[in-house]
Amino acid sequence: MEIFLQQIVNGLAIGSIYALVAIGYTMVYGVMKLINFAHGDLVALAAYVGLTVLMQAFGMHLSNLWAVILMFTVTAMFISLFGIILERLAYRPLRKAPRLSAVVSALGASLAIENGIMLIWGPNIKVFPSNVFPSTRWHISGVVINSTQIAILLLSIILMIALYIFINRTKIGTAIRASAIDQDAAKLMGINVNGIIIAIFALGSFLGSIGGLFIGIYYRELYFQMGWIYGLNAFIAAIIGGIGNIPGAMLGGMLLGIFNVLIAGYVSNTWSEALTFALLIIILIIKPTGILGERVAEKV
Amino acid sequence: METILQITDLEVSYGSVVALKDITFNVKSGEIVVLVGANGAGKTTTLRAISGLVKPKKGEIIFEGKRIDHLHPHKIVRLGISHAPEGRRIFGTLTVYENLMLGAYTQKQIDKNTLEWIYNLFPRLKERSKQLAGTLSGGEQQMLAVGRALMSKPKLLLLDEPSLGLSPALTKIIFDTVKQIRNSGVTILMVEQNAKAALKFANRGYVLEVGKIVLSGTSEELLSSQKVVEAYLGRK
Amino acid sequence: MLLQLNNVFKTFGGIVAINNLSFEVRNNQILGLIGPNGAGKTTVFNCITGIYKPEKGTIYFDGKNITGLKPHVISKLGIARTFQTIRLFPSMSVAENIMAGRHTKCRQTWFDSLIRTPKYFKDEKENWLKIKYYIDLLKLSEYTTSIVSSLPYGLQRKVEIARALASEPKLLILDEPAAGLNNKETQELVDLIYQIKAMGITILLIEHDMDMMMSLAEYIIVMNFGEKIAEGIPSEIQSNPQVIEAYLGSE
Amino acid sequence: AGVIKIGVQAPITGPFANEGQGIDNAVKMLVEQQNAKGGLLGKKLEVVTCDDEGTAVGGAICARKLVNDGVIAVIGTYSSTPAESAEPIYARAGVLQTSDATADSLTKHGYWTFFRNSCPNSAEATFTADFLVKKMHFKRIVVLSDYSTYSSDLADATVAALKKIGGNVIYKGKIQAGSQNFTPILTKIKAMNPDVIYFSGYYTDGGLIRAQQVALGIKAAFVGGDSNDNPEFFKLAGKSANGVYMINVPRPDILPYPLAKEFLRDYQAKYHMMPPSIWTLFNADGLRAIMYAIEKTKTTDTKKLAAFLHNLKNFPGITGPITFTKDGERAGSRFMAYEIYNNNQYKVVYKED
Amino acid sequence: MRKNLVWYILFFTIAVIYPHFVDPSWVDIGTTFALYSVVALSQDIVLGKAGMFDMGHATFFGIGAYTAAILNTVYNIPIIYTIPIAIALSALFGIIISWPIIHLRGDYLLVATIGFNIIFYQALQNNLFGLTGGPNGIFGIGAPVIFGINISSQRAIYYFAWFILLITMLIIYNIDKSKLGRAFHYLRESEIAAESFGVNKRFYKVLAFALGAGVASLAGVIFAVQYAAVSPETFNFTQSVLFFTIVIVGGPSSIPGILLGTFVMFVVPQFFREFATARYFVFGIAMILTMILRPQGIWPAKFGKLPKYLTKES
Numbered sequence A: 001m002e003i004f005l006q007q008i009v010n011g012l013a014i015g016s017i018y019a020l021v022a023i024g025y026t027m028v029y030g031v032m033k034l035i036n037f038a039h040g041d042l043v044a045l046a047a048y049v050g051l052t053v054l055m056q057a058f059g060m061h062l063s064n065l066w067a068v069i070l071m072f073t074v075t076a077m078f079i080s081l082f083g084i085i086l087e088r089l090a091y092r093p094l095r096k097a098p099r100l101s102a103v104v105s106a107l108g109a110s111l112a113i114e115n116g117i118m119l120i121w122g123p124n125i126k127v128f129p130s131n132v133f134p135s136t137r138w139h140i141s142g143v144v145i146n147s148t149q150i151a152i153l154l155l156s157i158i159l160m161i162a163l164y165i166f167i168n169r170t171k172i173g174t175a176i177r178a179s180a181i182d183q184d185a186a187k188l189m190g191i192n193v194n195g196i197i198i199a200i201f202a203l204g205s206f207l208g209s210i211g212g213l214f215i216g217i218y219y220r221e222l223y224f225q226m227g228w229i230y231g232l233n234a235f236i237a238a239i240i241g242g243i244g245n246i247p248g249a250m251l252g253g254m255l256l257g258i259f260n261v262l263i264a265g266y267v268s269n270t271w272s273e274a275l276t277f278a279l280l281i282i283i284l285i286i287k288p289t290g291i292l293g294e295r296v297a298e299k300v
Numbered sequence B: 001m002e003t004i005l006q007i008t009d010l011e012v013s014y015g016s017v018v019a020l021k022d023i024t025f026n027v028k029s030g031e032i033v034v035l036v037g038a039n040g041a042g043k044t045t046t047l048r049a050i051s052g053l054v055k056p057k058k059g060e061i062i063f064e065g066k067r068i069d070h071l072h073p074h075k076i077v078r079l080g081i082s083h084a085p086e087g088r089r090i091f092g093t094l095t096v097y098e099n100l101m102l103g104a105y106t107q108k109q110i111d112k113n114t115l116e117w118i119y120n121l122f123p124r125l126k127e128r129s130k131q132l133a134g135t136l137s138g139g140e141q142q143m144l145a146v147g148r149a150l151m152s153k154p155k156l157l158l159l160d161e162p163s164l165g166l167s168p169a170l171t172k173i174i175f176d177t178v179k180q181i182r183n184s185g186v187t188i189l190m191v192e193q194n195a196k197a198a199l200k201f202a203n204r205g206y207v208l209e210v211g212k213i214v215l216s217g218t219s220e221e222l223l224s225s226q227k228v229v230e231a232y233l234g235r236k
Numbered sequence C: 001m002l003l004q005l006n007n008v009f010k011t012f013g014g015i016v017a018i019n020n021l022s023f024e025v026r027n028n029q030i031l032g033l034i035g036p037n038g039a040g041k042t043t044v045f046n047c048i049t050g051i052y053k054p055e056k057g058t059i060y061f062d063g064k065n066i067t068g069l070k071p072h073v074i075s076k077l078g079i080a081r082t083f084q085t086i087r088l089f090p091s092m093s094v095a096e097n098i099m100a101g102r103h104t105k106c107r108q109t110w111f112d113s114l115i116r117t118p119k120y121f122k123d124e125k126e127n128w129l130k131i132k133y134y135i136d137l138l139k140l141s142e143y144t145t146s147i148v149s150s151l152p153y154g155l156q157r158k159v160e161i162a163r164a165l166a167s168e169p170k171l172l173i174l175d176e177p178a179a180g181l182n183n184k185e186t187q188e189l190v191d192l193i194y195q196i197k198a199m200g201i202t203i204l205l206i207e208h209d210m211d212m213m214m215s216l217a218e219y220i221i222v223m224n225f226g227e228k229i230a231e232g233i234p235s236e237i238q239s240n241p242q243v244i245e246a247y248l249g250s251e
Numbered sequence D: 001a002g003v004i005k006i007g008v009q010a011p012i013t014g015p016f017a018n019e020g021q022g023i024d025n026a027v028k029m030l031v032e033q034q035n036a037k038g039g040l041l042g043k044k045l046e047v048v049t050c051d052d053e054g055t056a057v058g059g060a061i062c063a064r065k066l067v068n069d070g071v072i073a074v075i076g077t078y079s080s081t082p083a084e085s086a087e088p089i090y091a092r093a094g095v096l097q098t099s100d101a102t103a104d105s106l107t108k109h110g111y112w113t114f115f116r117n118s119c120p121n122s123a124e125a126t127f128t129a130d131f132l133v134k135k136m137h138f139k140r141i142v143v144l145s146d147y148s149t150y151s152s153d154l155a156d157a158t159v160a161a162l163k164k165i166g167g168n169v170i171y172k173g174k175i176q177a178g179s180q181n182f183t184p185i186l187t188k189i190k191a192m193n194p195d196v197i198y199f200s201g202y203y204t205d206g207g208l209i210r211a212q213q214v215a216l217g218i219k220a221a222f223v224g225g226d227s228n229d230n231p232e233f234f235k236l237a238g239k240s241a242n243g244v245y246m247i248n249v250p251r252p253d254i255l256p257y258p259l260a261k262e263f264l265r266d267y268q269a270k271y272h273m274m275p276p277s278i279w280t281l282f283n284a285d286g287l288r289a290i291m292y293a294i295e296k297t298k299t300t301d302t303k304k305l306a307a308f309l310h311n312l313k314n315f316p317g318i319t320g321p322i323t324f325t326k327d328g329e330r331a332g333s334r335f336m337a338y339e340i341y342n343n344n345q346y347k348v349v350y351k352e353d
Numbered sequence E: 001m002r003k004n005l006v007w008y009i010l011f012f013t014i015a016v017i018y019p020h021f022v023d024p025s026w027v028d029i030g031t032t033f034a035l036y037s038v039v040a041l042s043q044d045i046v047l048g049k050a051g052m053f054d055m056g057h058a059t060f061f062g063i064g065a066y067t068a069a070i071l072n073t074v075y076n077i078p079i080i081y082t083i084p085i086a087i088a089l090s091a092l093f094g095i096i097i098s099w100p101i102i103h104l105r106g107d108y109l110l111v112a113t114i115g116f117n118i119i120f121y122q123a124l125q126n127n128l129f130g131l132t133g134g135p136n137g138i139f140g141i142g143a144p145v146i147f148g149i150n151i152s153s154q155r156a157i158y159y160f161a162w163f164i165l166l167i168t169m170l171i172i173y174n175i176d177k178s179k180l181g182r183a184f185h186y187l188r189e190s191e192i193a194a195e196s197f198g199v200n201k202r203f204y205k206v207l208a209f210a211l212g213a214g215v216a217s218l219a220g221v222i223f224a225v226q227y228a229a230v231s232p233e234t235f236n237f238t239q240s241v242l243f244f245t246i247v248i249v250g251g252p253s254s255i256p257g258i259l260l261g262t263f264v265m266f267v268v269p270q271f272f273r274e275f276a277t278a279r280y281f282v283f284g285i286a287m288i289l290t291m292i293l294r295p296q297g298i299w300p301a302k303f304g305k306l307p308k309y310l311t312k313e314s
């Protein structure tokens, strides 16, 4: 039993990271219908930038707390800005183009960012210092939980709820949903659709940057291709939850995390990815637009 | 009557397709003007150019003395032009109420009076305010599209084929409403295939043919023009 | 009797779109279907063509029970349609679009296609020549190779009709073919529909343009809230108070 | 005059990019040093690099390209798969190939051009098994690897060697390299109560596995195969690095090889970083052996060079004395087991006799 | 038509004399170019023509390569006989895999196909049935013998691969100009309209997968012969992304487009092996620029090429 609970804790921890990244994916998708394959690499970039800022901060003899605060603010701002620039350069020119052309542009951006990281920070792994974040471990009847895990879990839940309210209850949120349905019609309402898209990219990148920093703090190992793994998992989580749907992304991330650990822990470790995917495919066969995705029946 | 909208030498193309060429016309404050023309003549394109959804290649669009042809659509809405586009384009997965609220997006605050006015024009919308707009019937959606466009309290309302696909009864209702809207002081520029009916309550009309204005005049003049009757209104 | 609907019933979620509807279409008749927006007319068409499956009731076509069959099977039996919102193949040419109508008539198998057997060549030529016939019939020859998405709406409507005719149907179903056409264009369409009838094809028509409906339809079914509220010849319908109330509106 | 061309086949991009660039750096540095001393046989050396991306396809393409560029010897590549796909091409062209790749099969094909500059997996496996069973007397052994050719080969070989001497392997599992989250499998292992976890993969994962093992409160010892032996391991593992056992050939920086110290010093001075791993040094040794052979035989005829290398005995190397067997295997390299203390200090606890 | 034919003849003439002017590594690149083009063309049947987002096509390429490798090395079946078996097996797989997921749309199908690729890859790595050789893969694959000629030299394999490319191009060309290809296009453009005119959606969609899988598998067999080896990483998801990108960059449903796409995505990076570290950075940016400058692909497909007797006169 305690092993089982431990696995669930593990699953929720990794799942909430997927969820955080997946929400960014799903928001951009919701408005742009674009699979932003570069999103994962923004996550990786955030971790690298964060580490650099942190080292600078320590170099200036800032206290731990201030260094971390500095790291979060500078990185989040930088990555949000980066997301905006990425949209401007790589996606906006393709807004009227066939959807898959924008997807290929995103793949190009992913490749460029990933290798850009390698050129700047080198191909070797980088390691986050272990003492940045006060990490306390609790043993609760044999189950080990640490404070970073709880912080990530709470943060992703809070962000999800905040976003959900923002999207569903505010005027700008309604404008965002309208832009997601029909951009031209939204313009006719007086909505600055470009502004909305920029905001969405900034917000999505911001969430990605938080995810990246937590990956840095939690796993502490950075390598230039790490974004691909998190990006792919988050993308899959978003799809499973029903892409475009924020609670769906959260649910998808958690489920993916839990499937992963339960399959690896109880069924087969060497076949865990294959089995996880088999399960996901079965879910899609039953729910073709994801778990919370709306069935878009085509009116004929 | 003063001119509220003046269009001069307008030219628009989609890629290599020239949709409008040397379009010049005006709309005066408080009137209903109808654009008539065959399919593909460029009526919709004219409205899209006014509301900024397509950028003209050449020419000027002046609204209340201010040049607007280089502005983004969302800026144009703020100036007081509202467009109920071809095909309704309501936000299907939002509620009726949310659609109306989006119509008032440019307003600082929702004006209760405007909302009441619209609910009076279309009581059905009040009844269905919580329903998802996509599940409304065609006619209801059309009401919503017009109502939504009115929420921004426009000075000029652009209507693109408001009767398309509506039952005869609803068509009458919509046309009556258009008259009412005009009477409340809103200027209207509309496109309508049901030209005969539209001209009956409009002040003036322009006839477009492959991107050019070929004829213009008051409603009576057009309704009695041999050419118009033959080409657009049909014998009978 | 070409088509027969018996007590057809169809809902979407909570909405009853068709409620116990029965009617018949005779051979080579032009039957009109009218009713307020949302009455369920298009849904009737979708049930006949197999896009939706009725929950109750049966549909017989040409003596066969076609209830619940897949659209592609029903198409093969000889029903062709146009759509309320145009559904062409946007990035393909006019001729290729119309060729879709020949899909069930082409005799080549996928294997003939792959390796170009003599059967393939014969089949292609035969069918393309048919396409030419329909292109000429609808006076579209100027646009043979044009990409349909660049055509004006009225022409796209014509292409849809040509595509449907190319399948040499027994029954042609038209869903608001005159929507978006001006009066002159509508008159041309009326002439065309008479021509189609003269070819021996049965026509089932939805249309809100009453002038057109009255001049074309031999018999009219009126629906409201998914139910049949009246039927009869045009003059009867025009003066039926229930129809005026629900649909035509009083002057 | 003319030049003598030396090829580098390495994964400059792709998942092993850091290792590939390390090999490239090392070769370029040594060649520069040699050229500063006047080159070889009065000719300058010239380096031609080809990126094989760590794939079989890339390996074959690079091999053909380097052969065509007229290199006489190729240093690298890092991993077994592209090394193996390149082998027949070099052999046919008579180009010498020296790689650190450790799959046993590499020296089994009988190509006269191939020289392994590291040690085969089977040798390490035997030593590891002895260490785990005879020295440490572990009773419940868990073996983990990743999916790479090298790591899973080494794990298989170690399990086989353990079986042979009666070791008790209670679980053999695989992790996905780079996935960072190893808690599911570790939690599962926790329930098995192992004495030791042996990991045959890379430090990039090993350091994290160790850290997560300790975080989960799993008391078992941790023994890392050679690829764990990297300074980054200690950074990743932090405090939990203490008590880890590492198995490797003698470490250059704690054993009395002045050559190694010199190499590391130069490397760091030139590139401002440490070589990514010991494998850089193995390849450097491969190059040094070939340069030595050219110098001694006074020829660039690869047949003669191969004959010389096949008889090479105890040539002083960065990674220890270099001796090649007739089938191109590097003989006599001795393994050692170290224990880590004070976060990153080494202490030899077991040696081959 | 005539003009196109001239271009194609020129293309293949260059291909024929090419190996006599370049060094062996470039002959290899030429061979792989031909094989990748075949895979991309086969992927295009699914992605470009039928419009289904398939990002797992390397699976079928891999099934071909592994089938040949296993049959040849374990059961000593001559390569030439493994070809039909590999094609049939892969096509069957295409059918089995696509059958249950064919109703998925757009990105959901994309994820499902990615999933199958990942499952396939892990199966290879786990040495399924003890046959796939695990991460090492399989070595020592023989060469085909055709009419007594042993296709084992580098040039022989090169010509063989180009011959396969020629056949594939013919097949694809035939598909395009037939009921089959039109049905695919109809489905891509509007499923409901296509079905309403008698196109059996499921049949054609599954057939697209089967054909795509079969052709990719053929390329896989030759690929195994070319390197006398197969290993998992050549068939992983990243490889599928490459094939996917080739189709979109080149121009979906366009034969010249896809050949160009393969050239740009696979051959061009080969020029820059020396500048290894920065090349994928530059390459990523180049991908973005290509899509911006040519949003429909470098050489988009053209519709409306009809038989002459239709367009003449009038």
Ligand SMILES: Nc1ncnc2c1ncn2[C@@H]1O[C@H](COP(=O)(O)OP(=O)(O)OP(=O)(O)O)[C@@H](O)[C@H]1O
Residues within 6 Å of the ligand: B014, B015, B017, B018, B019, B037, B038, B039, B040, B041, B042, B043, B044, B045, B046, C150, C151, C152, C153, C154, C180
């Ligand atoms: N997005 C577009 N891309 C290319 N051409 C277009 C586009 N929109 C319209 N056109 C072309 O521009 C011309 C004018 O079209 P427009 O929609 O303005 O006509 P309209 O008068 O509104 O016709 P309708 O009565 O059919 O609505 C037509 O030839 C049409 O085919």
Ligand SMILES: Nc1ncnc2c1ncn2[C@@H]1O[C@H](COP(=O)(O)OP(=O)(O)OP(=O)(O)O)[C@@H](O)[C@H]1O
Residues within 6 Å of the ligand: A297, A298, A299, A300, B135, B136, B137, B138, B139, B165, C012, C013, C015, C016, C017, C035, C036, C037, C038, C039, C040, C041, C042, C043, C044, C084
């Ligand atoms: N796919 C669907 N999902 C949900 N509801 C639907 C769907 N299709 C139709 N409906 C509903 O069924 C009812 C009948 O719709 P239908 O399209 O048949 O009306 P109609 O008579 O054709 O109207 P119109 O004249 O406006 O075209 C409407 O209330 C409509 O909203």
Ligand SMILES: CC(C)C[C@H](N)C(=O)O
Residues within 6 Å of the ligand: D078, D079, D080, D081, D100, D101, D102, D103, D149, D150, D151, D227, D279
């Ligand atoms: C260099 C070593 C770590 C082993 C090498 N990676 C191989 O594949 O054999």
Ligand SMILES: [Mg+2]
Residues within 6 Å of the ligand: B043, B044, B045, B086
């Ligand atoms: Mg229009």
Ligand SMILES: [Mg+2]
Residues within 6 Å of the ligand: C041, C042, C043, C084
């Ligand atoms: Mg309808």
